[in-house]
Amino acid sequence: MPQQIIECEDRHSSGMYYKRPVVLVRGEGTRVWDTAGREYLDCTAGIGVAALGHAHPVVVEALREQANRLITCHELFYNDQRAALFERLNAVTPPTINRFFLSNSGAEANEAAIKFARAATGRTEIVSAMRSYHGKTFGALSATWGDDYRTPFEPLVPGFSTIPFNRLEKVPDAISDNTAAVLIEVVQGEGGVRPATTEFLQALRMTCTERGALLVIDEVQTGFGRTGRLFAFEHHGIVPDILTLAKSVAGGLPMGVTGFGDTIGQLAKLSHTTTFGGNPLACAVAQRVIAHIVDTDLPSRAAEQGQRLVDAIRTLPTSQIREVRGLGLMVGIELKQPAGEAARNLMDEGILVLLAGPKVLRLLPPLIIEAGDIDQIATALGKVLK
Ligand SMILES: Cc1ncc(COP(=O)(O)O)c(C=O)c1O
Structure with missing residues (x-):
């Protein structure tokens, strides 16, 4: 079934996008799920769209x-x-x-x-x-x-x-x-x-x-x-x-x-x-x-959680990061090498991220993100950028 959907989109879509081989069908809060029921922590949020996360009441x-x-x-x-x-x-x-x-x-x-x-x-x-x-x-x-x-x-x-x-x-x-x-x-x-x-x-x-x-x-x-x-x-x-x-x-x-x-x-x-x-x-x-x-003062929460995320990334034991920058929950991780492979590996670890240029991983999670989610991102990044 996912293969059929992928083939259908590849056959008929404009061809304008680099697509990742996953079919997302449901979302709730900071999470989305694919056709096989696999869960992902969504740090793309529709490219910064889903500030309240998915399916917010x-x-x-x-x-x-x-x-x-x-x-x-x-x-x-x-x-x-x-x-x-x-x-x-x-x-x-x-x-x-x-x-x-x-x-x-x-x-x-x-x-x-x-x-x-x-x-x-x-x-x-x-x-x-x-x-x-x-x-x-x-x-x-x-x-x-x-x-x-x-x-x-x-x-x-x-x-x-x-x-x-x-x-x-x-x-x-x-x-x-x-x-x-x-x-x-x-x-x-x-x-x-x-x-x-x-x-x-x-x-x-x-x-x-x-x-x-x-x-x-x-x-x-x-x-x-x-x-x-x-x-x-x-x-x-x-x-x-x-x-x-x-x-x-x-x-x-x-x-x-x-x-x-x-x-x-x-x-x-x-x-x-x-x-x-x-x-x-x-x-x-x-x-x-x-x-x-x-x-609900989500901007303050974004400031707090963004800082937590940046701090967690900066303390990762890795030599692959050139710079971590951003403001609030708009976070860029510039790597020393092209970032595509890290983004793919993060997806395998259940974390969806964006790119911003060839060497930058970009994280735009929903503003409702919790401390536990940030720990999950840091753990996955640590593994992928080891
Ligand atoms: C700063 C900025 N301006 C404009 C746009 C264009 O928005 P849209 O893709 O909805 O046309 C974007 C999209 O990423 C953006 O980040």
């Missing part, structure tokens, strides 16, 4: 309830669940961010941000960072780093340039009077789990303000508690003009959010729209997920 109940009431309702009409989500988003974001464009993915959240920045400033140039990842639609891809992703689809959108990440001295020359926006991650995820320095982010903030450019912070991966604060920019004493969110906002349902405020001004009606964005099903789940993250 808050998510399941919201879904069940709303599915029975109303699944689709275009923003052409008003809706109670969407209004409740807007209120919730407004309550948790800085006061300068009080409007939200709802979409269905991280790339879409960034597409909207890029378009809004151009429309608001009347400028065309967008600056992003080397090693950044903002998605793979044309606008987002134009800001994303990496020839493998970009070259097959050139020419990309004009007006994009890059700045070396964390290179403070490059900031003044990178942002000009023609810059519409700087688009930046607070911790580069796909780029290898690399936290930005406070000095770099503050310099970007200051220079954007001086030159009339907008600062767009991409918290698609870091948002909603993963780094130990509700939003990662809170670690650095800065506030963005536009904030992009996705992944964990709706407990596993597709949703992207582009938050902005008065600096953007009034956008032309219908200049950016989406059919599925803001559907009541995703909104019903998202507002309850955000409430749960805040009410």
Whole structure:
């Protein structure tokens, strides 16, 4: 049966993904199970999506309830669940961010941000960072780093340039009077789990303000508690003009959010729209997920457990690790050799992990992870990296 499923997917899927030879069919909490009933500790969480873990009652109940009431309702009409989500988003974001464009993915959240920045400033140039990842639609891809992703689809959108990440001295020359926006991650995820320095982010903030450019912070991966604060920019004493969110906002349902405020001004009606964005099903789940993250202080838990995880990894008796880095429960383990084999061996040990570049193991477990889970990860890592 698993072989049939694998062959079917291999025959008919786009072929865009490197797939691991396991068929996952069920999840609960931090665990997922395959067709043979084998249990895995899930440190991928759908690439940082399942902040509350799998089959969390808050998510399941919201879904069940709303599915029975109303699944689709275009923003052409008003809706109670969407209004409740807007209120919730407004309550948790800085006061300068009080409007939200709802979409269905991280790339879409960034597409909207890029378009809004151009429309608001009347400028065309967008600056992003080397090693950044903002998605793979044309606008987002134009800001994303990496020839493998970009070259097959050139020419990309004009007006994009890059700045070396964390290179403070490059900031003044990178942002000009023609810059519409700087688009930046607070911790580069796909780029290898690399936290930005406070000095770099503050310099970007200051220079954007001086030159009339907008600062767009991409918290698609870091948002909603993963780094130990509700939003990662809170670690650095800065506030963005536009904030992009996705992944964990709706407990596993597709949703992207582009938050902005008065600096953007009034956008032309219908200049950016989406059919599925803001559907009541995703909104019903998202507002309850955000409430749960805040009410149970999951960001503090992420900070605590993340530190425990990093400490456990740093004390492993192995010479294969070059560096352990990250923030909260966004953890990267850079090895001295390619990390693919270690990821495969960890799967054999019942731990699912991600890669972030050729040599980095990336762990994005659900924020509900417990101390016992962390001990299990450390034991498996110790064995695999012996
Ligand atoms: C920081 C960041 N931005 C944008 C994206 C793109 O999101 P999506 O894959 O939902 O389009 C990702 C996805 O990993 C991401 O990590």
